[in-house]
Amino acid sequence: MISERIKTIASFVSKDDIVVDIGCDHGYLCIYLKENNLCQKVIASDIKQSALDMAISNFLTRKLQINSYVSDGFNNIKEDFNTAVIAGMGTNTILNILKSNRTPNKIILASNNELAKLRKEVNKLGYVLKAEKVILDNKHYYSIMLYEKGKQRLTNKEIKYGISHNQEYYQYLIHKNNEIIAKVPFKKKIKLKYENYILKGLTEKK
Ligand SMILES: C[S@@+](CC[C@H](N)C(=O)[O-])C[C@H]1O[C@@H](n2cnc3c(N)ncnc32)[C@H](O)[C@@H]1O
Known part of the structure; x- marks a missing residue:
């Protein structure tokens, strides 16, 4: 329950x-x-x-x-x-x-x-x-x-992604972004790729 x-x-x-x-x-x-x-x-x-x-x-x-x-x-x-x-x-x-x-x-x-x-x-x-x-x-x-x-x-990064330091969660967000990147126009692709760059940085932090 x-x-x-x-x-x-x-x-x-x-x-x-x-x-x-x-x-x-x-x-x-x-x-x-x-x-x-x-x-x-x-x-x-x-x-x-x-x-x-x-x-x-x-x-x-x-x-x-x-x-x-x-x-x-x-x-x-x-x-x-x-x-x-x-x-x-x-x-x-x-x-x-x-x-x-x-x-x-x-x-x-x-x-x-x-x-x-x-x-x-x-x-x-x-x-x-x-x-x-x-x-x-x-x-x-x-x-x-x-x-x-x-x-x-709070920094912009903390506002956007929180302070959980949950690596699986950040990987999940990258995966979701990758699914969207395949389907959206160029400008949106760039924005999502930048988000993934930030998220990757978070996954590399201890
Ligand atoms: C989806 S349930 C969540 C129940 C529980 N807090 C949980 O996290 O499992 C949302 C509940 O919030 C109540 N609720 C919505 N607005 C509210 C408000 N302004 N004040 C008090 N309760 C509210 C709803 O009636 C509903 O019972």
């Missing part, structure tokens, strides 16, 4: 964290954190009552006491927290949620798309990208990012 992606998100959670899972859906992350005693407290939330009902039913089956809120982002979370997980949504939705004035010091993000935009904009919001893990789960690469409040200037 627990995917590698959920386990990787959980690997960024620490014992002292009071975690709110924004968009918990089925509640699997909350269950994993609670059953394995990985944090001080976990709070479940989702914008959809139907999703939260499913999570609550899963908590009850396992006899887990987890406070749960229907909430658009942080708006209706009626208790304190110091860590938020926002995972399994698009970058624009995540950025909208982060416009709140209740953002905690630590956030763990996993976006479905536009990773470069996410890195750039979250950095601008005043967060430092502390760590990033890219994992292959069910034939799909997922990037999980750990942020803490602070100032940092």
Whole structure:
């Protein structure tokens, strides 16, 4: 039931964290954190009552006491927290949620798309990208990012490719670019070949 992606998100959670899972859906992350005693407290939330009902039913089956809120982002979370997980949504939705004035010091993000935009904009919001893990789960690469409040200037390369140093992932990106290069006009070919040159450099780094 627990995917590698959920386990990787959980690997960024620490014992002292009071975690709110924004968009918990089925509640699997909350269950994993609670059953394995990985944090001080976990709070479940989702914008959809139907999703939260499913999570609550899963908590009850396992006899887990987890406070749960229907909430658009942080708006209706009626208790304190110091860590938020926002995972399994698009970058624009995540950025909208982060416009709140209740953002905690630590956030763990996993976006479905536009990773470069996410890195750039979250950095601008005043967060430092502390760590990033890219994992292959069910034939799909997922990037999980750990942020803490602070100032940092990411390089263009870091914004575009992240800081995971995952060699297989970079090789995968090169392979995808090569597939596209065969089919696109000259100008686009040059751009993709340059991207591959940068990615090759990253694969050669220790
Ligand atoms: C694809 S599920 C991801 C579930 C889980 N976080 C995961 O990563 O496996 C996305 C969930 O986010 C919820 N969601 C979307 N926008 C939201 C928002 N603004 N605030 C809270 N939850 C939201 C949806 O209702 C849905 O249950």
